[in-house]
Amino acid sequence: MEGTTGAWLGRYLEPETIRSDGAFARFATRRLDDGAACVVITGAEAPLAALARAHREVRHPSIAPVSHAGELFVELACDARIDGIELVARCIAQRRTLEYAQLDALVIAVSDALRAAASCGVFAGRLSLASLLVSARGELALIGLGHRVAVDDERGTIAVAHAVFQAPEVAAGGAASASGDLIACWQMWKALLAHAELPDALARALRGEPREEDASIASSLREMERWASESADRRAECDEGERRWAALRAAIGIEPDADDLARVLGDVALGLDPGFQLDEWGEATEESVALGPAGAWIDTARGERVKLGPALRNVLALLLRRHAEDPGRTTSTWELLEVGWPGESIQPDAGANRVYATIRRLRNMGLRGVIERHDDGYRIVPGAQITWIQD
Structure with missing residues (x-):
């Protein structure tokens, strides 16, 4: 019978358990015949038949389609891990x-x-x-x-x-x-x-x-x-x-x-650490960055040199100055707003969102493990390795 455990296992290459804490187990695997990635769900026949009908009826990019249904398992055309x-x-x-x-x-x-x-x-x-x-x-x-x-x-x-x-x-x-x-x-x-x-x-x-x-x-x-x-x-x-x-x-x-969500989810699914930098021993560390004169650019261990515009440079410079004066000190959102956009009249909620977006851009440029939220503002992570390059 196709639905027996041995029969469904015979269709797939080295299934890996996603979760099996309830009545239905889910496995990430590949089909034996063509190597296509899929997810197999095993359990009772009638509920799985109901699932197969519903998943076939609803078409949406975020709803896994059914590619095969046996008596005690359903195969979804999905390469989830x-x-x-x-x-x-x-x-x-x-x-x-x-x-x-x-x-x-x-x-x-x-x-x-x-x-x-x-x-x-x-x-x-x-x-x-x-x-x-x-x-x-x-x-x-x-x-x-x-x-x-x-x-x-x-x-x-x-x-x-x-x-x-x-x-x-x-x-x-x-x-x-x-x-x-x-x-x-x-x-x-x-x-x-x-x-x-x-x-x-x-x-x-x-x-x-x-x-x-x-x-x-x-x-x-x-x-x-x-x-x-x-x-x-x-x-x-x-x-x-x-x-x-x-x-x-x-x-x-x-x-x-x-x-950006897809990038992060993919990294996590693959088991990648959020940091890409290497320390002097060749070990991964997320809390390091190399900066050009006056913070004009940053070098990341991804091999990128990223130039910073005035607002990005000024916000980063203030965070670094506070870190040099008192490691661990928080800089408020309003201080960062004033230094990033001096003289501009900005509503408080719009200003907070502007600072948030700027910090987000800096973190995406390679400072994800260097800048962190703290209290009502932001700071350089205590112990972060900052290297200034004068060239």
Whole structure:
């Protein structure tokens, strides 16, 4: 019989377990006949048949398509290596945090996939980080439509110990819906905030300590949370939840960066450390940088020499000066704004976003392990190796 363990194993080359903590195991592997990368899910026949039907019905770049179905397994045309739980675990181990623009891009990809499924009358109901698969190219794939194989057993009961995201009515045994799926996505966003670098204004609003200039973010957070906490019979339609979330994004003022997200996800899936620099012994270190005269350019161990414009150079120079005077000292966002754009009249929230974007550019240029968020500002990492090159 095709669905027996031996039979499905005979179709594939050296399957590697992605996760097998519930009733359904997921494996990253390649087909024996043509070497094509795929993911195999094994478990009970009827739930997997339901999953195969749903994944065939919904067409979306972030929903893994079915390439073969046996009696006790389903093959997805997906070259994922890890799931979202492993993604977070590796980020923690590497002391890596997502930038907020990357986090927002991740959640948008999931919510877009769920919207596509809802348009076909298919709902997830429950999500977990294990519902997300990540490829070496940084592509995301959502699994579990038709049957929640990353969360439930064959009877539809939660069978895992890790965090599960679901609307209140689904938790109580009620029906899944488009608005319920958006709430599950909202809960995932909140869970992932702990692993992201947040803009100062958003961080203050989430702590319940907003300043006057943070009012629009704080208000949008309350509005979205109010919608998500309503019971299914009183909750406004999914479109209203999407409108409120869009208002929050507009108030935060940071554009999602899907390309940068893919780069980071790919690095993590491949097991690459965020640092590329080498110390004098040839060992990897992420806390080093070589700078030209007056910070006119930076040399990274990626072999790049990157010229800095005035704002980038001035912001970096102030951080370096503070580091030289007092290693570990934080420079506030407003000090960096003043030195980067002297004499300009900028609204506080726009100024904070401008500094955030500038720091993000510097980190992407090779200073990811050299500059870090600290308190209400930024600093050079204590112990960072700064080399000045005079030529």
